Amino acid sequence: MNKIDKKFVEDYVFNAQHNLEVPKMGGTDWRFTERIAPAFYDILDITKAENILEIGFNVGGSALMFLSIKPDLAYFSVDINRSEKSIDFLAEMFLGFYFTQADSKELVVREGQEGIYDLVFIDGDHTPEGVTADINVALKYKPAYILFDDVRHPSHSYIEKIITEDYADKLEVVKMYEFNDLWEGYSMALCKVKNNNT
Numbered sequence: 146m147n148k149i150d151k152k153f154v155e156d157y158v159f160n161a162q163h164n165l166e167v168p169k170m171g172g173t174d175w176r177f178t179e180r181i182a183p184a185f186y187d188i189l190d191i192t193k194a195e196n197i198l199e200i201g202f203n204v205g206g207s208a209l210m211f212l213s214i215k216p217d218l219a220y221f222s223v224d225i226n227r228s229e230k231s232i233d234f235l236a237e238m239f240l241g242f243y244f245t246q247a248d249s250k251e252l253v254v255r256e257g258q259e260g261i262y263d264l265v266f267i268d269g270d271h272t273p274e275g276v277t278a279d280i281n282v283a284l285k286y287k288p289a290y291i292l293f294d295d296v297r298h299p300s301h302s303y304i305e306k307i308i309t310e311d312y313a314d315k316l317e318v319v320k321m322y323e324f325n326d327l328w329e330g331y332s333m334a335l336c337k338v339k340n341n342n343t
């Protein structure tokens with residue numbers, strides 16, 4: 146994996162500013178690269194993930210982060226919208242980047258697809274129904290880990306409750322990442338999927 150040093154930060158900021166589309170809403174923010182990149186590194190280190198499914202690509206801020214740290218990842222992003230400039234750039238730069246325009250609620254998990262992702266990153270529809278639907282789809286893939294964004298964001302604080310109460314028998318929070326000093330509620334939860342037999 147690539148080290149998070151000065152050059153990494155400079156390259157990420159350059160690519161995010163020049164090669165990704167300008168986001169219309171939220172998403173991983175290049176201004177905080179130096180602080181948040183180590184969390185993404187830590188997630189890859191803990192999970193040893195090689196195949197990632199991301200629900201909610203936006204303009205690709207987190208896709209660029211994960212792939213910049215581990216360029217040989219197979220990284221599958223899904224979003225209901227399309228950010229052409231970002232998709233073209235990431236597909237050109239990383240052999241293992243794939244994008245599908247779809248509503249995550251319509252993802253169909255076929256027989257034999259269990260275990261194809263080590264990590265599912267849920268950062269799409271942030272409503273309680275949306276998050277629940279995405280967890281249900283994610284669990285069908287039987288990943289080892291699920292990563293959630295915005296778990297302690299004031300507007301979405303129910304996400305933590307969904308994980309720790311509604312899915313207590315299926316998910317165990319192994320690490321929380323919080324950056325309240327960067328912006329209120331910026332938080333991610335890395336969960337291990339319990340009783341995963343793949």
Ligand SMILES: C[S@@+](CC[C@H](N)C(=O)[O-])C[C@H]1O[C@@H](n2cnc3c(N)ncnc32)[C@H](O)[C@@H]1O
Binds near residue numbers: 171223225248
């Ligand atoms: C917060 S942004 C994702 C940010 C991105 N992961 C990052 O860190 O840069 C949420 C994204 O989820 C997408 N989204 C919302 N509902 C969705 C759905 N039902 N299926 C797929 N994508 C959805 C939105 O279009 C938006 O781009």
